[in-house]
Amino acid sequence: MAKKEKIFWYTIIGLFFLMQIYPVTRPEVIADNPNDLLKNVDVPENISSMLRSACYDCHSNETIYPWYASIAPVKWIVYDHTEEGREDLNFSEWNALSKSDRVEALDDIIEEVTDGKMPLRFYPLTHKDAKLGEEDRQVLSDWAESLMEEMF
Amino acid sequence: MKKRITILTPFILLFLSYFMFSYTTETLNMNDEVINSITLDEIEIPNDVQEVLKEKCYGCHNTESKGVKSKKKFNIDHLTDGKYSKGKLVSKLGKVVEELEENNMPPEKFLTKYPDKELTTEESKLLMEWAKSQREALMGE
Numbered sequence: 001m002a003k004k005e006k007i008f009w010y011t012i013i014g015l016f017f018l019m020q021i022y023p024v025t026r027p028e029v030i031a032d033n034p035n036d037l038l039k040n041v042d043v044p045e046n047i048s049s050m051l052r053s054a055c056y057d058c059h060s061n062e063t064i065y066p067w068y069a070s071i072a073p074v075k076w077i078v079y080d081h082t083e084e085g086r087e088d089l090n091f092s093e094w095n096a097l098s099k100s101d102r103v104e105a106l107d108d109i110i111e112e113v114t115d116g117k118m119p120l121r122f123y124p125l126t127h128k129d130a131k132l133g134e135e136d137r138q139v140l141s142d143w144a145e146s147l148m149e150e151m152f
Numbered sequence: 153m154k155k156r157i158t159i160l161t162p163f164i165l166l167f168l169s170y171f172m173f174s175y176t177t178e179t180l181n182m183n184d185e186v187i188n189s190i191t192l193d194e195i196e197i198p199n200d201v202q203e204v205l206k207e208k209c210y211g212c213h214n215t216e217s218k219g220v221k222s223k224k225k226f227n228i229d230h231l232t233d234g235k236y237s238k239g240k241l242v243s244k245l246g247k248v249v250e251e252l253e254e255n256n257m258p259p260e261k262f263l264t265k266y267p268d269k270e271l272t273t274e275e276s277k278l279l280m281e282w283a284k285s286q287r288e289a290l291m292g293e
Contacts, residue, residue, distance in 0.1 A: 100243075100246050100287065104242075104243045104246050106243070107243035107247075111224065115224075145237075148237065148240070149238075151239060152237075152239055
């Protein structure tokens with residue numbers, strides 16, 4: 001190996017290790033959430049399993065981190081998305097939301113799920129169960145709509 | 153490499169101009185007759201609020217609009233044609249308040265082309281107060 005090439009690879013490896021040291025906080029996993037949607041609202045089985053597999057990793061406190069989520073640079077993206085997802089809508093805090101916040105959240109769910117904006121496009125690549133077909137999206141959005149109606 | 157960029161430039165410009173002018177078509181769709189005096193049991197829109205909605209918002213937020221996103225997010229026609237359920241109405245009114253509080257609407261990009269569509273502080277306040285009061289009435293608070 002030429003000397004220049006060696007230096008190149010050592011630099012790459014060095015940077016990779018430096019990346020691991022860079023401190024980032026991992027959004028905490030909380031298993032017991034008394035305000036969780038699924039604990040307080042009677043959600044049909046097919047819907048709750050869809051929510052769990054396609055939404056709950058980012059939109060609840062019960063995130064399941066895959067092994068590669070502890071390796072930079074993937075972990076930066078995962079932690080960032082999880083934090084942002086919880087901020088926008090956290091199903092674990094559902095019952096603590098005001099009525100108008102819940103209605104707006106349901107409206108957002110209808111919009112984002114039918115538009116195909118959620119789950120984020122790359123997420124199903126690593127989470128097969130998160131892949132929602134046309135029909136799944138309709139079912140999920142109909143459920144959100146009916147829950148919205150129930151509230152009035 | 154340099155040559156390739158030169159060849160691509162007109163295409164890139166064409167591509168960009170499409171987005172710049174897509175606003176124009178939306179605004180031309182404004183229909184003056186659609187909003188008349190409205191008072192449904194669900195929602196009440198006083199004349200001054202109607203005036204602002206019509207002048208500053210309706211151009212994009214109507215059923216005929218070419219802006220798919222803008223009418224999907226909030227369609228002023230649906231406030232009165234019964235297509236928004238009570239829940240939807242509450243949600244949309246809440247979003248009106250939120251967007252106005254954050255000064256997101258009308259979009260900045262749109263305003264550079266149509267500066268006269270900018271909401272004055274009074275108009276923005278009027279819309280927010282109207283949306284808040286209607287939302288509270290709908291929620292029975």
